[in-house]
Amino acid sequence: MDQSICPRFEKAISIMNKRWTTLIIYQLLEGSQRFCEIESSIGVSGRVLSERLKDLEKEGIVKRSVYDETPVRIEYSLTSKGESLKPALDQIQSWAENWIETSE
Amino acid sequence: MDQSICPRFEKAISIMNKRWTTLIIYQLLEGSQRFCEIESSIGVSGRVLSERLKDLEKEGIVKRSVYDETPVRIEYSLTSKGESLKPALDQIQSWAENWIETSE
Numbered sequence: 001m002d003q004s005i006c007p008r009f010e011k012a013i014s015i016m017n018k019r020w021t022t023l024i025i026y027q028l029l030e031g032s033q034r035f036c037e038i039e040s041s042i043g044v045s046g047r048v049l050s051e052r053l054k055d056l057e058k059e060g061i062v063k064r065s066v067y068d069e070t071p072v073r074i075e076y077s078l079t080s081k082g083e084s085l086k087p088a089l090d091q092i093q094s095w096a097e098n099w100i101e102t103s104e
Numbered sequence: 105m106d107q108s109i110c111p112r113f114e115k116a117i118s119i120m121n122k123r124w125t126t127l128i129i130y131q132l133l134e135g136s137q138r139f140c141e142i143e144s145s146i147g148v149s150g151r152v153l154s155e156r157l158k159d160l161e162k163e164g165i166v167k168r169s170v171y172d173e174t175p176v177r178i179e180y181s182l183t184s185k186g187e188s189l190k191p192a193l194d195q196i197q198s199w200a201e202n203w204i205e206t207s208e
Contacts, residue, residue, distance in 0.1 A: 006127060012200040017121045023110060081203045088199050091192035096116040099185045 012088075015059055020044050020052050022089055025078065028062065029086060032077030061085070116192075119163055124148050124156050126193055129182065132166065133190060136181035165189070 016022055023042045027033065033041075039049050053076060056062035061082035067073040120126055127146045131137065137145075143153050157180060160166035165186035171177040 008200040008204040008206065009126060009197055010123065011204050012196050013117065013121050013126075016196075017117050019114065022113060022117075084199055084203060088192065088195035091195045092116050092120075093113055095188055095192050096112040099188060100112040100115050102112065 015061070016085075016089075016092075018052065018055065020048060021056065024049070024052055024056065025061070025082060025085055025089065028076060028078045028082065032065070032075040034073070034075055038076065056082070119165070120189075120193075120196075122156065122159065124152060125160065128153070128156055128160065129165070129186060129189055129193065132180060132182045132186065136169070136179040138177070138179055142180065160186070 020042070023044070024038060027038050027041055035046075035049065035053075038044075038053075039046055044052075053062055053064070057064055059081075060079055063077050063079050063082075065075050065077065067075070124146070127148070128142060131142050131145050139150075139153065139157075142148075142157075143150055148156075157166055157168070161168055163185075164183055167181050167183050167186075169179050169181065171179070
């Protein structure tokens with residue numbers, strides 16, 4: 001790896017490093033979802049989920065869509081940048097499954 | 105991703121998250137090297153490199169071999185666990201190259 005890659009690589013890792021972030025991304029890989037659906041699927045508190053979704057929106061990884069219905073429907077989905085994380089997450093997951101002890 | 109994977113995944117990310125760690129692993133993917141070779145190749149301070157190598161040894165990712173010569177030769181190399189990180193690092197690097205701005 002070229003050393004000039006380092007800051008971008010570190011940025012990528014720092015995004016993934018926040019607790020729940022990768023579970024949220026995995027959840028959204030299944031398709032767009034409402035806030036309460038993500039909340040109940042991964043068992044994260046509403047406060048933390050709200051923070052993480054805002055972070056991920058800011059990073060351009062998650063998109064928030066507001067549908068003008070009654071009541072208003074709000075859905076979260078992955079952008080192309082978010083979906084492109086799948087191969088990296090899969091590889092880390094696979095390494096962790098093979099090499100990290102559950103007891104750790 | 106199953107939620108039970110989460111702690112192992114987080115552990116994997118936390119290992120990679122330390123500054124210089126991934127550069128050290130990339131460097132050692134080329135083969136075993138002496139301390140001073142790694143030091144000069146990636147431009148890290150001796151103090152930090154020494155800390156990181158100890159961390160990576162403790163995680164079972166790097167192996168330290170002492171050869172009984174005069175003067176004693178000490179070389180660092182990746183274990184199988186360490187070498188298995190390559191696909192994950194490559195995927196993160198590729199995502200970062202495509203999606204992270206250099207200015208960030």
